[in-house]
Amino acid sequence: MPDTYTESVRQPDIYPDYRDVTVPPNIAPLHFTVDETADAYVTRIIYPGGEWTTDEKDVTPGTDRWHDMLRNASGKALHVEVFVQKEGKWTRHKPFSIQVAQEEIDPYISYRLISPSYVTYKDLTINQRNLTDFEEKIMYSNMINMGVKDAHCINCHSYQNYNPARMQFHVRENLAGTVIAYDGKLTKVNLKTDSLISGGVYPAWHPTLPLIAYSVNQTGQTFHTRDLQKVEVQDMASDLILYDVERNEVIRIKGDDDELEVFPYWSPDGKYLYYASAHFERKDTSSNKDRETILRYKEIKYNLYRRKYDAERREVSAPELVFDASAIGKSATLPRISPDGRFLMFTLGEFGVFHIWHKDADLYLMDLGTGKVRPMSEINSNDVESYHSWSSNGRWVIFSSRRNDGNYTRPFIAHIDRNGKGSKPFELPQEVPDKHRNFMKSYNIPEFMHGPVEISPQTFAALIKNTQAIPAKQSN
Secondary structure: OOOEEOOOOOEEEOOOOOOEHHHOOOOOOEEEEEEOOOEEEEEEEOOOOOOEOOOOOOOOOOOHHHHHHHHHHHHOEEEEEEEEOOOOEEEEEEOEEEEOOOOOOOOOOEEEEOOOOOOOOOOOEEEEEEOOOOEEEEEEEEOOOOOOOOOEEEEEEEEOEEEEHHHHHHOOOOOOOOEEOOOOOEEEEEEOOOOOOOOOEEEOOOOOEEEEEEEEEEEEEEEEOOOOOOEEEEEEEEEEEEEEOOOOOEEEEOOOOOOEEEEEEOOOOOOOEEEEEOOOOOOOOOOOOHHHHHHHHHHOOEEEEEEEEOOOOOOEEEEEEEOOOHHHHEEEEEEOOOOOOOOOEEEEEEEOOHHHOOOHHHHEEEEEEOOOEEEEOOOOOOOOOEEEEOOOOOOEEEEEEEHHHHHHHEEEEEEEEOOOEEEOOOOOOOOOOOHHHHHEEEEEEEEEEOOOOOOOOOHHHHHHHHHOOEEEEEOO
C-alpha cells in the first residue's frame, strides 16, 4: 500500500459501476476495472476479519476468496479503497462500500442471447448462467439443427415455480412447435387449434398445477425513418388461453374482439391470472385492419387486469381492472407478482406493448394491499427498463436495461426490502470486467431458476428435428 498519498473527494470511476450497491451473500465475484488512465494502481478490499489487495487495473478476486469475504461480511459491508499513481504521486479516491445482504439469490438464471437484427434468426441461443460463479452454458442453439439460411427462431423460455425440470420454450418457423419438459418427459406440441389466431406465444406456468396460460398473438413490426426509436412491435390481435400439460388440451378464455390481451402471469397462490389488455376499436371495417393498427399505434394503451381461476371447474371469471394506465395517458405491461403476493411490478410507457424498444419505459410498483402505485426511481435509469423477474424469496429482482449504451439490453439485479424499496442495481458480474462493452448481443427474458436445466442441447435438438409436433386438443 502507498505510504503517502493525497486524498480525493470523489469516488473512483469503475466499470461496471459496483459502488455502494447491495449484493447477495452467494453472488459471483464483482470484477471491475478502474476506469482511469494511470501509471500504477492499488485496490484494497477490507472485510470483517481480513483484507485483499491487488496492484492491477482490473480488480478480479478469485471465486473462493470472494465467497470467503461475503461469508464474513453477511449483513455487513465490504469497504473498497482505490489508489492511482500519476507522475510519481499517489492519490486515494474516496472509498466506497458494497453492502452484503443476508438473503441469498437463486443460484441460476437463464436468458436468450440475440443480435440486434430485425430480419434474421442467425445464431440464437438460450443460455443458463450460474450466479455464484461465472459458469455459462448453452441450453439450446438454433444453429444445431439449421444453417444460417434456414435457422429457426427460439424464444419464451419459462419455468414452473423456478423448477428447471418443468420448463417450456417455442421453436418458430422451421421444425416449429412448443417444447415442454415436465419431470423427465419431453414433448413437442402444436398449440394452434382451428379456433385460435395462433399457437401459444407468451407463457405463464401455474405455480402448482400442470397448466400454462398463454396469450395467442398476431404480432407485427414496423419501422420508423425519422424517430430515434426505430422499431415498433405491435399486437394486431391477441387472446388468452390455458393449456393443460397432462391432458394436452387447450382451453380458450372468453374475450372481447376489441381487447388485445397479452402477457399473462399467475398470482403466487394460483387463484388469479393477471395480464395486460388494451381496448382498441377499429374505425376501418375493410380487410386491411393491420394498417389502421399501425397508423394509430400511439393510441394503443394497455391496462392491467386479473381474472379469478376456479381450479375444480377449470373456469376463469370475468376481468377485473387492477391498474388503469390509460386514464393517465400511459400503457402498462408485464405484470409480475412478488412471491409473497404483496407487490405487483410492471413496466410503464407512453404507449404500446413491446416496451423494450421504448426509451421512456420504466419499472413501477403497486402495493396490492393499498393499491398505491409508484415509479421505482431507485432502480430506473434514463433509458429502457423492461423485462423483470422476482427471485423465489422475493428479495431480489433481475431486469433488462439499456442504461449503458442505449442499444444492448443487459441484466441488472437489485435488492428489494420488505417494504418494496429497491437498492442501487448492479450489472450481472462477468469474469472479464470489460465484457459487456465489447459484447454485441442483447440479453432477453432473464429468469431465475433453482438450479440448472439438466437436459442437453443435443437432446432438445433431437426432439425438435426428429419429432412431429403433437396437435393439442380443443376443450369444449
